[in-house]
Amino acid sequence: MQILQEFKTCDRILPAHSHLYRAGERLNDIYNLLSGWVALYRILESGRRQILQVELSGAFLGYQPKLVDPMLHSAECITDVAVCVFPRKAFPDLLERHPVLGLKMIGMMSQDVVRTHDHLTNVGGRSGMERVAHFLLNIYLRLRHDQKAQGCDTLAMPLTQEMIGDAVGLTPVHINRILRQLRERRLVILQNRTLQILDLEGLRRLAEISQLYVA
Amino acid sequence: MQILQEFKTCDRILPAHSHLYRAGERLNDIYNLLSGWVALYRILESGRRQILQVELSGAFLGYQPKLVDPMLHSAECITDVAVCVFPRKAFPDLLERHPVLGLKMIGMMSQDVVRTHDHLTNVGGRSGMERVAHFLLNIYLRLRHDQKAQGCDTLAMPLTQEMIGDAVGLTPVHINRILRQLRERRLVILQNRTLQILDLEGLRRLAEISQLYVA
DNA sequence: CGGGTGTTTGAATAATGTCAAACCGAGTGG
DNA sequence: CCACTCGGTTTGACATTATTCAAACACCCG
Incomplete structure (x- = not known):
């Protein structure tokens, strides 16, 4: 994980109620949540909103199947938040260079899947x-x-x-x-x-x- | 993806209503769904069951945050099913050797997240x-x-x-x-x-x- | 002292669950 | 070929859970 440190652009502080990103945006960065609470959510046309996940420190935010595609959900800071910023473009290259990191990422993503499954089970069942x-x-x-x-x-x-x-x-x-x-x-x-x-x-x-x- | 071909153990056919794996099992393999329908689900203590995802051909099945951990959900064949079988153990090594593949995997996993988000939004909203x-x-x-x-x-x-x-x-x-x-x-x-x-x-x-x- | 956002409560209504029975078609054994 | 069972579907009457609308309240902030 120290490898990552060299690639980080900067740290950033966001106030409560601000958005890290919004659905539809194309991001330049990927974030690592250092502190604070962030809600990932989607808005339905009915106006209802579904919170997909409450993220706490440690979470990786902003990843997408295709990195250049627009985000499908929004991320709102519930509290003041500190994130570590990584340049999106560097990622494919970075992963090629450090395969271990890719393995780590896969682990985190599949952790994500599990957590979402849990949430789904909760809401549906x-x-x-x-x-x-x-x-x-x-x-x-x-x-x-x-x-x-x-x-x-x-x-x-x-x-x-x-x-x-x-x-x-x-x-x-x-x-x-x-x-x-x-x-x-x-x-x-x-x-x-x-x-x-x-x-x-x-x-x-x-x-x-x-x-x-x-x- | 041809790289994968060399690593596959075999193909396997499963009849409808059989299980690819069950929650609690430790798998030796990872599967690629070639044809047929598979339902991923969890059973709650109340007896209700939540179907987490209906998987169609192309899906990757059996991945877990920690490969050696027991599965948290079950996978039932809804129809007759054909899968391509990969040895679980080979994966970390395989990913080290072919970083591109890791990138591909990350993409698929995050695709998974998106699909699950969609399902969650549907059920919750x-x-x-x-x-x-x-x-x-x-x-x-x-x-x-x-x-x-x-x-x-x-x-x-x-x-x-x-x-x-x-x-x-x-x-x-x-x-x-x-x-x-x-x-x-x-x-x-x-x-x-x-x-x-x-x-x-x-x-x-x-x-x-x-x-x-x-x- | 407002004004705004979030919480609390009530009464009426709508959505969904439960229980129970009938039905229907496919497969099975006589 | 028929009776039979079995899993799945369909329907009705009723109970429960959740939504809606509306109002009062509390609290923080300027």
Whole structure:
């Protein structure tokens, strides 16, 4: 990964609510997310938006089947964000020169596929409450994994209820009602932009997190 | 791609309803789908199953973030299937030796991501009828794309209504009612394992297929 | 002190799921 | 050739879940 360092153009800081890129744009760069939260999403003609993925630090952003094609989704910074910028053009060449890197990339992409499969399974296969539970738990686990098992059960949650709805395919009002139920059942509390896990095991059961695909 | 030919172990034929692999298995091989339909799916503890993807000829099957890890989903042959078999172990080495191939693989994987994003958007963001329309249209377009614009508007459809339900996240009964409506609205007819597109444009509008991601 | 964005709640409506039964066609064994 | 079963489809009545519309509320920011 140090190889990459030599190729990076620069680091860049983006404020919350700004866009890293938008659907339809042709990018010159590829990004590595250093810190902050980014939402990948698509807008349907109906006006609804589907959040495809919430990306946390470490993620690779901006890759496309054909590098010159326009992006099919948008990437919005939910919080302030820092990214490492790589020139898009250099990539094919770079990969030829360092095959190991290609292998690494393939691994990351297929990791991406798995994560998206998980999200799809969640949205397509579970009831509202299960969906929300799974979604929150997923984020909680990923964050805790990053910060190496810091046992804390409470964390900052920059997502609005509307965003959660856009992610799991439910109306914001409905999300609200579900959150109330989760609170009443003493599983999670989400308020003041803060997520507090009350009953990790109970949540796990409800959300039926089996795969430890966390990473 | 001819490089690959030298590495292939053999070709293999599988009958309909057999499994290429099951969740939890550690595979020795990676497959390239030569002909037939394969469904990738996961089973939830609730018993529901989510079809993650319907794969048609050309697809690469069996790749995983870590090649030695057990599979997270299952792959069932919907029709009789022919696959080309590659030894899993040879892959890292193979990629080191032929960097171009790595680039190709990355492209395919990211294609996979896009397709899954599309499916996710469909399931999470659209109403029942739109979902079914989009799903059927998607398959129709992919097949027609393979057989290079053979103008025929009718094709063999080996998926049961239950499978369609498992793919788009709806009950089989509901799928049935939706299919009736689609028939009554003279958009598609699906019966006797045959799919007939009556009004391509109308379907397109309903399903709001904008991206030409077909491939 | 506004004004805006996000949250919370209620009541009415629409979409989807559940249960149960009938039906239909293909294959099978008598 | 017939009865039979079996998987898949079709339909109805009803229960549940989620959406919509509307209003009140809370909070932060200028």
